[in-house]
Amino acid sequence: MIKRYPTRKIKVGNVEIGGDAPISVQSMTFSKTKDIKETLNQINRLYFVGADIVRVAVLDKEDALALKEIKKSSPLPIIADIHFNYKLGLKAAEVVDGLRINPGNIGGKERVKEIVKVCKERKIPIRIGVNAGSLEKRLENRYGQTPKAMVESALWHIKLLEDLDFFDIKVSLKASDVIRTIEAYRMLRPLVDYPFHLGVTEAGTKFHATIKSAAAFGALLLDGIGDTLRVSITGELEEEIRVGEAILKNLGLREGVDIISCPTCGRIEVDLLPIVKKVEKAVKNIKKPLKLAVMGCVVNAIGEAKEADLAIACGRGYGLIIKKGEIIGKYKEEELLDKFLEEVKTI
């Protein structure tokens, strides 16, 4: 059982982050935010796949002006991602559910004060997002792009907000590799009680990003570190959510379907991969805890799939459906998968 680090609870729209709140999964649109139609299209795609929160980039005035319309139709809480420009931060803060902005980089205390005033009035949080690749020069010169520099940067930004009595904060410390990411989060964790947004930045395409994120988040979540997360995958949207949810599910931090498929061996009697893929597709939106097994022969499968709530054992020309180790049906190959999926629905 993972014991989560006790963090302060904040809220992004109706989604709680930190404390005893479930670990949320978020993503970011890659449309130009001023393209309201496409941005909403991407937000809806994320919503339907199960995202909890979405972030949009605000690069200019047109993007900021589009937020009102986007917010009106979005089924998900919106975080505006702003770099350096406090005027955009102010505009966005009037509309959205959270900001990602680094207060030290927006041009002085007065500007931070203005943003904090709006965030306080609207009760919206600020995420301090430290990236190893864009650290303040003084820190990079002193420590390099190291976890130490990342943590120092986060503490400096945090203090700017705390000095203004603002504590509605979450923090991310992203590097593009697993080790620095883990070290930075571990180093900061005992020093503050703000919730952490986990991420590995520039993680790469699906294969690499999945491995990097699973390794980094796995280590951190097992330590009880992490309150919300984003898996960054180049050019993917829905996959970011699916991978994030899968990491949580495999650590027992979120309920859902766990599909076991046999590794295959010389005893295999069917072409198993297309069957597994069909099962995966058919159950991908089920959020209930369910262990399904898809096995490639009928002889050994009964024993090997004993732990599953429901298993399918595919033999030559026919197959078995097994419920918690007991055979409940024997069907011809052509009807086996449908019968299995029908049974999944009943349980």
Ligand code: SF4
């Ligand atoms: S279920 Fe059958 S085919 Fe699959 S690994 Fe076990 S023995 Fe081999």
